[in-house]
Amino acid sequence: MSPLQLCLTALLILSGVGLQAWSSAPARAGRHYALQLPVTLLYSLAGALFLFATFPDSISEGRALGFSLGGAAGFAAFFMLASFTWLSKTRGRDEMAAELQKVKTENAALRRQLLGERAPGRPARPLVTGTRHEVAVPGVRGHRVGMVTGNLAGVTGMDVWVNTENTRMEMSRINEPTISATIRYHGGRRDAAGNLIDDTIALELADRMGGQTRVVPGQVLVTGAGELAASHQVKRILHVAAVEGEPGSGFRPVLDLERCVRNVLAEVDRLNDAGEELRSVVLPLLGTGGGNSDLRKTAETLVAGVVGYFRSHVASRVRAVYLLAYTDVQAAVCRAVLDLEAGLAEPSPH
Template sequence: MSPLHLIITAVFTVSGVGLQIWSSSPRRSERQYALQLPVILLYSLAAALFLFSVFPDSLTEGRALGFGLGGAAGFAAFFMLASFAWLARTRRHDEAAAELKKLGRENAALRRQLLAEHGSEDAPPRVAPCTRYERPLRGDQRHRVGMVTGNLADILGADVWVNSENTRMEMSRVDEPTLSAAIRYHGGRRDDAGHLVQDTIAAELAERMAGRSYVTAGQVLVTGPGELRESHQVQRILHVAAVEGEPTSGYRQVMDLERCVRNILTEADRLAAEGEALRSVVLPLLGTGGGNSDLRKTAERLLSSTVVYFRSHPASRIRIVYLLAHTDVQAAVCRAALEAEQELTPQDR
């Protein structure tokens, strides 16, 4: 092997390693898979140059599109076909990564805007507890949609609380900052020191699973409210599978939020038809707790799905659905969604 060939081989190899390291940066997450193509090309060229230099009598042959190819042409044809196959397989991964990055930028921009308006704290402040905002559907004074702000544990008088749960229906530990943990803790029986001594709701939810390890996205399981019946006047807890888990990657919002809303309200109506006095539902922004979702789009989709359900079920016994806004950021996006919804009246009545 001549020194020139050795130098070129080393350049190709080092360039491939450098490009691979550069393409793995989070700033290029939406192009990481596509950028592997030139990396593979550089590695392949280095390997081919080395082999053809050390073993000059070696051959590579093949057929593509009905033509016989050999030598360098065969190698180039093989790489092109392999590249097209790679792009076809990985393009959707880059597109998904690009969309996730875009949503992250939008959420960050909204956060900066609200922090500029309300202060520079590290986290958006919680809004005043139990502030309610309602609007009726146009031409339908029976059904209303609105939002309730503040901590879920401070909300009194709502008949149904919706728990945004994962597809395994595994409730959060009570010391985690989630709605699932709040429902589990306040719905259980506690001793004088505030320690949970009877895990009422989680135990009943496990019974409802009936030995299954998971449920389908959007499925709803019903439990009683435990101690929340006495302390918060809650009649039922509806657990909806609104997030899906992925090993080592955490949870992400399910794709079909509309199905989640439809199943929630259908189940609430079924219980009401059986004689339970269920009229109001508190609906959190499903699947937004982990930050891997768009708050604005989530609020708009939940709101429009609720309106569609009421329009298609004019005899629904559910009278009002509240979107739960825990922070100023959530309150802002919920109010904007309510103001923009054309199926609602322009002001409270």
């Protein structure tokens, strides 16, 4: 075997190895098997060259597509034909590999969303634009769970607003950055300068307390919507005792947030049975206002509570429940939880 032939054989083999390593990279998922064709051709040509250069008296003959081939050409043609036959069956494998890679990529992105990843040092960004994202609850026709983004004051067209309240049912002062304060201010009557002159919802809630100083965790009290009925098309405000306070320690979420969700939806259905038409509910991320909770766990608990209620109350006349996501981090976490919740249908953006 001449040095030229030896070098050429080695070059063909090395080219085949290099091409095979390149084609096997994750970035070429979905084409792994198809790219093996040129690799196989290089190997077959290298094998034929080596065999017939080393054993020049070897004989290989065959017919393909009406042509007779002999010698090294016949040997190479045999490998090529076998390669094409094998590669013709690999399309399904490529498609499966591509789909698997796509799923892995989507799952990785969703995991990042679920963790609320953002640039180091950058605080959560309040969302100005209100958007909706929802998924259907399979097996329970007509029921959906989703999220709505932005400030609650910008949400319109929802029948029920849920107020995250403490066990004393004391609404926040109107200048505090809370759900309770937003409902109190926008639900009250104001003068031309924007000053609150009739504390409509807070007064009605105090009346509902009937002289009690506190309620049990998870209890729900119902009030009217005050001025929100005209400005935001809200029909009812449901105040749920989702946080507890201690002197000197601040507030913390109650232990059973899922119970809070069930109680809210049960109360909405009670009102529906009494003749009201309450089909949509806005549910804040209960207990997360003070920063003393696990956002991901809270979102998972709330979604599980909504889904569980719908599945156990298939006749519920509530059609949709939306988690309220005020920041980009909350929105990312809520969307990831919704899309990854086991058994939920494909999401439908709005």
